[in-house]
Amino acid sequence: MKKFLHNAMAVFMVAVVLMTTMSFTVDMHYCGETLVDFSFTQQVETCRMENNKNESLGSCESPKMSKESCCSDKQLVQEGQDNLKTSFDQLTLEQQIFVTSFTYTYINLFEGTESKQIPFVDYAPPFVKRDVQVLHQTFLI
Numbered sequence: 001m002k003k004f005l006h007n008a009m010a011v012f013m014v015a016v017v018l019m020t021t022m023s024f025t026v027d028m029h030y031c032g033e034t035l036v037d038f039s040f041t042q043q044v045e046t047c048r049m050e051n052n053k054n055e056s057l058g059s060c061e062s063p064k065m066s067k068e069s070c071c072s073d074k075q076l077v078q079e080g081q082d083n084l085k086t087s088f089d090q091l092t093l094e095q096q097i098f099v100t101s102f103t104y105t106y107i108n109l110f111e112g113t114e115s116k117q118i119p120f121v122d123y124a125p126p127f128v129k130r131d132v133q134v135l136h137q138t139f140l141i
Contacts, residue, residue, distance in 0.1 A: 002044065005083050020080065021082075022080050023080035024040060024078050025040070025041075025076065025077050026074070026075070027039050027044045027074075027075050028071075028073070028075070029044040029045070029071065029073050030071065030072045030074065030076045031070060032070050032071075036071075044073065046073075054101060076122040
């Protein structure tokens with residue numbers, strides 16, 4: 001369970017970093033009020049309503065609209081984040097002190113002790129009245 005949770009959190013953090021740094025563009029083509037085409041990867045194809053103004057099917061009915069095109073293109077741009085690494089110089093004094101003290105204490109957690117002293121040398125082992133392995137018949141094979 002712990003390994004699964006660890007892997008799930010790692011995938012979630014990778015997805016968050018990917019989504020915040022990725023930029024994308026959505027191109028949309030509208031004819032009047034209706035969305036005709038949209039694309040994430042390339043330019044949208046027009047519906048060629050500009051050429052069909054005189055036809056009854058799909059033409060712009062309003063005389064005001066006949067002078068202008070009733071079609072419009074919209075583009076939604078989402079810029080990604082470029083600066084992911086914060087420099088140590090941009091941190092405040094309190095943040096610098098916290099980072100240095102945290103690093104120092106974290107590194108010192110893994111240092112071994114120099115002492116080779118065994119604290120239980122002076123004590124005798126306990127007296128065994130019965131052999132517990134034979135009593136419960138648990139043997140290593």
